[in-house]
Each structure stands twice: as C-alpha cells, then as structure tokens.
Amino acid sequence: MDAQGNTEAEDRRDLEACRTGDAGALERLYRRHAPRVYGLALRTLRRRDLAEDVVQETFLNLTKSAAGFRGEARVGTWLSAIALNGSRMRLRDLRRGALPLEQADDVAAPETRQPSGALEGALAKLPDETREILLLAATGVSYEEIGAALSLSADQVRGRLYRARKELLAQMWAEGGEDA
Amino acid sequence: MPSGEFRAVSREESRCEALAESLSAYVDGALAQTLKQEVETHVRACTTCAAELARIEKLCAELRGLVHVQPPSLVWDKVRDAAGSLSASEMRGNSRVAAAIAHVFLFLFDRDLARRCRVEGTCREKVGSEHGVIALIAGLLLGLIPQGLTSATPVLPLAAGVLLLWLVSTRLEGRLSHKGLITTLLAGAVVPGAWELAHAATAMALPAAIAALAAAQAVLLPRLKPQVLVRLRVPCVVRSCAVVLLAGALARPDLVGPVAAVPPLAGAAGGALAAWALSRRRRAA
Numbered sequence: 398m399d400a401q402g403n404t405e406a407e408d409r410r411d412l413e414a415c416r417t418g419d420a421g422a423l424e425r426l427y428r429r430h431a432p433r434v435y436g437l438a439l440r441t442l443r444r445r446d447l448a449e450d451v452v453q454e455t456f457l458n459l460t461k462s463a464a465g466f467r468g469e470a471r472v473g474t475w476l477s478a479i480a481l482n483g484s485r486m487r488l489r490d491l492r493r494g495a496l497p498l499e500q501a502d503d504v505a506a507p508e509t510r511q512p513s514g515a516l517e518g519a520l521a522k523l524p525d526e527t528r529e530i531l532l533l534a535a536t537g538v539s540y541e542e543i544g545a546a547l548s549l550s551a552d553q554v555r556g557r558l559y560r561a562r563k564e565l566l567a568q569m570w571a572e573g574g575e576d577a
Numbered sequence: 578m579p580s581g582e583f584r585a586v587s588r589e590e591s592r593c594e595a596l597a598e599s600l601s602a603y604v605d606g607a608l609a610q611t612l613k614q615e616v617e618t619h620v621r622a623c624t625t626c627a628a629e630l631a632r633i634e635k636l637c638a639e640l641r642g643l644v645h646v647q648p649p650s651l652v653w654d655k656v657r658d659a660a661g662s663l664s665a666s667e668m669r670g671n672s673r674v675a676a677a678i679a680h681v682f683l684f685l686f687d688r689d690l691a692r693r694c695r696v697e698g699t700c701r702e703k704v705g706s707e708h709g710v711i712a713l714i715a716g717l718l719l720g721l722i723p724q725g726l727t728s729a730t731p732v733l734p735l736a737a738g739v740l741l742l743w744l745v746s747t748r749l750e751g752r753l754s755h756k757g758l759i760t761t762l763l764a765g766a767v768v769p770g771a772w773e774l775a776h777a778a779t780a781m782a783l784p785a786a787i788a789a790l791a792a793a794q795a796v797l798l799p800r801l802k803p804q805v806l807v808r809l810r811v812p813c814v815v816r817s818c819a820v821v822l823l824a825g826a827l828a829r830p831d832l833v834g835p836v837a838a839v840p841p842l843a844g845a846a847g848g849a850l851a852a853w854a855l856s857r858r859r860r861a862a
Binding site (some may be wrong): 421422424427431432433435436437439445448449452453456457484501511516517520529532534535536537539540555556558559565566 | 591597600601602605607632633636637639640641643644645646648649651653655656659660661699751816
C-alpha cells in the first residue's frame with residue numbers, strides 16, 4: 398500500500414525547493430506525480446482536454462501553496478486531493494452545460510486506452526463518491542489518507558470501499574464484461 | 578439434511594459474511610495481524626471466499642492501471658510556462674511593495690531636501706551626493722525585496738556590488754554629477770535588474786523605473802532653485818501617491834480586492850503623513 402513511501406522524503410525536499418522558485422524541483426515532482434493526477438482526472442472526467450487542465454491547475458496550486466503545506470498528509474495524497482477537487486468542479490460544470498461538449502468521451506484516445514474497457518464503462522456509471530473512493534484507493538494511499546481527502550474516518554473508508562468494489566463488480570457483471 | 582450438518586454449513590456461511598469486508602481490506606494490506614491470519618486461514622478452507630478474493634485482487638490491479646496514465650508532454654510545457662509566469666507575477670507583487678517603500682523613502686528625502694535648501698542653504702553638491710546615497714539604498718531595496726529574501730537570493734554578492742557603487746558614488750558625486758547619475762543608475766537598475774532579468778524580464782520594469790526616477794532626482798533636484806523646490810511640495814505629494822498607487826495596480830493584476838490595495842495604500846498614506854509632519858516641522862522652523 399505504501400508504494401510511494403520511499404519517495405516521500407524526496408517529495409518534501411522538492412516541495413521545499415519549490416518555495417524558493419526552483420523549477421527543477423517542480424519538474425521532479427511533476428514527473429513523479431503527474432501520471433496519477435492525470436489518471437484520476439481522466440477517469441473522473443473522461444475528457445482528455447479537461448484532465449490536462451486539472452493537471453496544470455494542480456501543479457500550479459502546488460507552486461502557490463507549497464509554503465502552506467503542513468505536512469499532515471503525503472505530498473502525493475495532497476496532490477490527489479487537489480486533483481479530485483478540480484475534477485469535481487469541472488464535472489459539475491459539464492453537467493450544468495457550462496463546458497463545451499464536442500470532445501466528450503475523448504478518453505478513448507489511443508494513448509489512454511486500457512485493455513479493461515468494461516471496467517472503464519462500469520466505473521463511469523457509478524455515483525461520483527463511489528468512483529472517487531475507488532480511484533483514490535487505486536493510487537495506493539492508506540485508509541487514513543483517503544479519509545483525510547474525503548472527510549471520512551478510516552473505518553468508514555474501509556466499509557465504503559468494500560461496498561464500492563461490490564458495486565463496481567456488479568456493474569461490470571450487468572454489462573456482461575466482467576470476467577473476473 | 579441432518580441438523581448438525583446444517584448448523585455447520587450455516588456457521589461457515591456466516592463466517593464468510595463476517596469476513597467479506599475484511600477481504601477487501603486484506604487486498605489493501607489494511608488488516609491487523611490477527612485478522613489477516615484469520616482471513617488467510619479461512620480462504621485456504623473456503624473456495625467461495627478464495628474466488629472472491631481473487632476477483633477483488635484482479636479488480637484492484639486493473640484499477641491501479643487505470644489511475645496511472647502518462648499525460649501528453651505538452652502538459653508539462655504548459656505547467657512550466659504557467660509556473661514561470663506565476664513566479665514573475667509574485668516578483669512583481671514584491672516589487673510593488675519595494676516600490677512603495679523606496680518611493681516613500683525618496684519622498685521623505687524630497688521634503689528634507691527642499692527644507693534644507695530653503696532654510697539652511699546647504700551646498701547643492703553635498704545634497705546631490707546624499708541623494709545619490711538614497712537612490713543606492715532604494716536600489717538595494719528594489720534588488721533584494723523582489724526575491725522575497727529567499728535562500729536563492731544572492732544577498733552577499735548583491736550587497737557587495739551595491740556597497741562598492743556607493744563608495745564610488747560618494748567620491749564622485751561631489752565633483753561630477755553625470756558620473757553620479759551613472760553610478761546611481763548602475764546601482765538602482767543594473768545590479769538588482771540583472772538578477773531579476775535572469776529570472777523574469779517582466780519583473781524588472783517597475784524597479785528600473787523607480788531607480789531611474791531616483792537617479793533623475795539626484796541630478797535634477799540639486800540644480801533647482803530653493804524657491805522652486807519648495808513649490809514642488811504639493812505636486813510631489815500627488816506624484817508620490819499616484820506612482821505608488823499605479824505601481825500597485827500594475828504589479829499584480831491577478832490580485833484583486835482589498836489585499837492588493839494594502840501595500841500601495843500604506844505607501845501612499847505613509848508618504849502623505851510624512852509630508853504633513855515635515856511641513857509642520859518646516860513651519861515651526
């Protein structure tokens with residue numbers, strides 16, 4: 398579960414360097430965390446252009462807020478929470494029709510296509526909260542950190558995650574694509 | 578079905594139900610050691626739960642693949658450019674504070690210069706030399722504050738450079754004003770400006786303008802007649818307020834609301850207060 402644990406010290410050092418305007422430190426943080434930030438946004442929004450905006454916004458927030466980072470969560474978790482917030486806002490705008498629709502479902506572009514298309518389809522049909530907890534758990538963070546990002550206790554995360562996985566499996570089964 | 582066998586099956590099913598949630602947490606490595614062992618023991622004996630565990634493990638592996646996607650390289654270019662602009666914008670914001678401080682400082686000196694020329698008839702060359710020093714200090718402020726005094730700021734080289742120019746300026750100013758102009762320009766614009774230019778060209782404009790103003794004052798004001806200097810008092814108040822407010826407006830266009838107005842307003846208020854205090858002093862004298 399602690400796959401990024403060994404990079405946390407590097408993250409903290411680079412975040413400290415970002416406060417002094419070190420562009421190299423920002424790039425290192427970007428290389429380590431952008432794939433997860435982009436993945437979270439992409440699976441939430443299913444739009445490449447909007448997911449790219451979320452990545453840009455997340456790392457700009459990092460440069461602006463580096464001095465305010467209190468170190469209670471890991472840097473990666475902090476970035477994931479920023480990315481999820483940004484994705485939520487854009488999703489809300491999409492549903493209100495405040496964003497253009499012509500590029501909807503751009504997620505199926507070749508470089509982002511995954512072998513598990515049924516999983517993507519089923520994930521998209523889940524309620525937002527259910528999808529968010531599944532995606533956050535997939536980033537490899539602890540229940541406590543997921544709880545911190547979603548304002549839940551670790552026990553609540555455990556229960557909700559169990560139900561979310563059941564729901565996702567049921568959804569995949571219903572679509573006939575579940576071969577797990 | 579014999580009742581004993583029924584009870585055994587029922588107990589086994591309820592065990593499966595009790596551990597269902599734990600299977601999910603087991604995959605995440607989030608179980609305490611005793612519960613983890615209990616799950617492992619149960620899964621070895623129960624084919625249904627073993628299959629369920631395999632399904633969850635496969636699902637989680639696929640989800641992990643879904644949330645790690647390399648963004649197009651263009652995205653990093655955008656992040657880098659935007660972060661650079663943000664940094665320049667913050668520097669301009671700091672420059673605005675520096676401009677406010679430096680301008681109030683120069684404003685105070687204007688008042689003092691006018692008073693001394695009129696009341697004491699101080700030697701113009703000496704006043705010019707003092708003004709050069711003020712411009713140098715303003716240049717130092719402008720050079721340091723835009724960097725936010727971070728560890729990345731080359732404080733010592735910058736301070737040493739300005740000190741050297743200050744020494745040269747004080748020696749030359751009394752004799753040749755155009756050399757004083759050159760040194761104050763060097764100190765006020767080139768030294769801090771070169772450092773700023775290395776980071777963001779846009780951040781240089783405001784400090785350079787203020788330094789140029791200081792340098793122009795250093796040369797022009799001592800040449801004016803005392804009566805003219807005294808008459809300049811009110812226009813100087815207006816000019817100081819206008820420059821400081823304009824600096825605030827130009828320096829940080831992305832900051833809006835009351836926060837953005839604090840440094841320039843504080844500078845303008847300080848300037849006005851200083852003008853009032855000095856005019857009272859002059860009247861008393």
